[in-house]
Amino acid sequence: MKNPVIVVGLAGWPDAGGVSSLSVSYLIDSLNATQFGHIDMSQFIDHTQHRPFVVIEDGMLKTIVMPSFDIYRGIAGERDIILIRGYEPQSGWDRLMKGIFSLADKFGVEELVSIGGLLDRVPHTRPARLSFLTSNRQLYYRALTLGLRPSNYQGPASIHSFLMNECGKLGMKAISVWGHVPSYLNIANPRVVSAVLEKVGKLLDIEFNLDRLYVEATVFEGKVSGLIEQDSELKRLVESLEREYDEESKTPGYIV
Numbered sequence: 001m002k003n004p005v006i007v008v009g010l011a012g013w014p015d016a017g018g019v020s021s022l023s024v025s026y027l028i029d030s031l032n033a034t035q036f037g038h039i040d041m042s043q044f045i046d047h048t049q050h051r052p053f054v055v056i057e058d059g060m061l062k063t064i065v066m067p068s069f070d071i072y073r074g075i076a077g078e079r080d081i082i083l084i085r086g087y088e089p090q091s092g093w094d095r096l097m098k099g100i101f102s103l104a105d106k107f108g109v110e111e112l113v114s115i116g117g118l119l120d121r122v123p124h125t126r127p128a129r130l131s132f133l134t135s136n137r138q139l140y141y142r143a144l145t146l147g148l149r150p151s152n153y154q155g156p157a158s159i160h161s162f163l164m165n166e167c168g169k170l171g172m173k174a175i176s177v178w179g180h181v182p183s184y185l186n187i188a189n190p191r192v193v194s195a196v197l198e199k200v201g202k203l204l205d206i207e208f209n210l211d212r213l214y215v216e217a218t219v220f221e222g223k224v225s226g227l228i229e230q231d232s233e234l235k236r237l238v239e240s241l242e243r244e245y246d247e248e249s250k251t252p253g254y255i256v
Contacts, residue, residue, distance in 0.1 A: 001073070001080035001107045005204055006100065008114040011050065012088035014158035017181035017189035019117025023196055024085045030209055031074030033083055039069040039099035044092030069096070071103065076206045082109065088159050096159070097166045104172065112167055112174040113200055114160045117192065120180035123241040124224055128195035129180035133161065135168030139175045139203070146202050148177065175203065184237060185224065190216035 009015075009024025027033065045067050055062040069086030082103065089096060104112070122129050131149040134140050144150070160176040167174035177200055179192040194213040201208045228234050 001082075002075075002078065004080040004082055004107050004109045006082045006084060006104060006109050006112040007200070008084045008100070008112065008163070010086055010088045010114075010159065014088060014116040014118070014160055016117040016119045016186055017179065017192050018187075019179040019181060019189065019192050019196060020115045021085065022188060022190070022193045023115045023200075024083050026193065026197065026213060027074060027081065027208065028072050028083055028085065030212070031076055031081060031083075033072035033074030033081070035070055035072050037071040037103075039071065039084070039086070039096060039103075041069050041086065041089050041092060041096055041099075042066055044089035044095065045087055046090045049090075050087045069099070076208060079204065079206055080107075081206075082107065093159055093162050097163065100163070101166075101170065101172075110173060111204070112163075112172060113203065114163055114174070114176040115196060115200065116158060116160050116176060116178040117181055117189075118178055119183045119186060121241055121244060122180050122182050123238050123245055124182045124185060124191070124221065125238065125242060126245045128192045129245075130195060130199055131178045131180065132175055133164055133178075134175040135164050136173045136175065139173055142203060143175060143177075143199075146199055148199060151178065177203070182241070184234060190220050193217075 007024060007027065009020040011021040015021050047067065050067045052067065053065045067087055069084060072083040074081045074083060084100065120129065129149070131151045132143045133151045134143065164174055164176055177196055179196040181189050181192055190213050194210050194217050197208055197210055197213070228238055
């Protein structure tokens with residue numbers, strides 16, 4: 001592979017608005033990526049939360065597909081992209097890390113990006129808010145120059161934090177980029193997904209084709225705006241969040 005990078009997207013708790021899972025799925029489709037492997041984590045997935053996919057026709061069971069961690073290879077510009085799509089496992093995080101690092105070692109990967117989504121008090125009518133965490137100083141300052149906010153948080157951790165910590169121990173350059181989803185819109189959000197992938201592309205010096213996402217984001221915004229116009233209470237909430245967002249934007253304390 002040529003200058004490969006790993007990009008990880010996981011459904012589950014750190015996937016508000018589908019930002020994590022949809023970002024990687026979009027890259028798989030747009031890069032026409034080819035699946036070349038998987039990481040066996042089936043015993044660590046809660047199948048009542050992430051259920052198998054079944055096809056039944058006329059009373060006959062045709063297929064059943066268990067949740068899995070699938071690995072794809074795509075090419076973007078001058079780089080190979082290794083895409084990992086799966087679910088945040090309920091346990092066995094160390095096993096998943098071993099699988100990822102074994103993959104990185106096999107193909108000479110020195111850089112990793114994970115993508116997450118969280119709910120926040122942000123309005124859908126303003127530019128998407130993005131934040132990041134990393135254990136690499138070079139990526140830290142690179143992210144700041146691109147307008148991402150350094151994360152400030154104390155509480156239960158997602159697997160992304162664990163992944164960043166383990167990458168730091170091994171000296172691998174790694175960053176986790178998070179899209180902030182309006183708390184009143186925890187549905188598939190192509191608008192935030194497109195904003196995240198724009199920044200990820202710039203971090204990796206890759207230009208992704210996001211045209212389809214931009215179209216989906218425009219349609220999404222139109223539908224949401226139409227629904228909010230019909231709900232006076234929700235409209236007042238959005239207006240309040242707009243004032244908070246605009247006031248905070250005047251004094252962005254995250255700039256150093």
